[in-house]
Amino acid sequence: MASMKKAGTVTPNVVSFPTTAAATPAPIMFGSLIKERRKKAKLSQKDFADMMHVTRNTVINWEADKSKPDYSLIPEVCSLLNIQIHELFHMQAENGLSDLEDRVVGNIRLLNPTSRRVVDKMISTMVEEELLAKDKALKETFSLFLKRPGSVAAGVGNYVPEEAPEYVFLRKNHINAKADGIALVDGKSMEPVYHDGDYVYYEEASCADPGEDVLVDTDDGAVIKRVDDDHTLYSVNPAIPYPKKSDQNTLVIRGRVLGVVASSDRPSKDDVGILEELFVDEIREFNEEHGVNE
Structure with a gap:
């Protein structure tokens, strides 16, 4: 029987997730808009x-x-x-504006130059406040995680490449609160718990109990x-x-699995760019710690 030896430190790298199918568009309804504009025009139905x-x-x-x-009456x-x-x-209108945006632009054009400047300053202040609030929410919601280079085989074993780890942003939750990184699963021998292509959270560990x-x-x-009795x-x-492994085969535990990385844990593509700016100090520290050339 092969012995499991204590581990040194673990190294973790990046994630991609499946996209969801587009929803079926809802049928176009005219009724509420016709009623609203008829009343605004002070016209009775008759x-x-x-x-x-x-x-x-x-x-x-x-x-x-x-x-x-009838379309001839539209x-x-x-x-x-x-x-x-x-x-x-x-x-959308031909100018690319939504109905609300089109209406706001039209109303601004009715204002005198002084009023336009007041509206512009007010909008700029509101936009700045909203962007700052969003930045704060993103920084509090997401964290930077490691990913082990290569993948972990749900089979016999996968070669671990000697390369620097990468970082990935993931939403904080109760599962990854103790996580030191994530790893990519390759193979089907751990189904139905972990599937081929899943990413799993893990915490660094050199030993484990049966069932873990x-x-x-x-x-x-x-x-x-999984560790047997x-x-x-x-x-x-x-x-x-x-x-079964022989006594000559070395087994070194690197981490204890905490759970699967859900697709909802990832940020949107737009948010990734913002997070790169918000976590610039953490990214610099990460690169220095792992010898990554920027």
């Missing part, structure tokens, strides 16, 4: 119906989204109720396995058993 040469019941059905105006509806075509179809999952460096490479290692998936 008045509007007469102007459109349709019955009052037709207008009632439009506003209840039980039916839609230009006249928009003209009478001061609705932009793109607004009716919930589309560990990252182990072996003569065959790095593996992720007799302190040997085994695979969770019975279809892919972990072969």
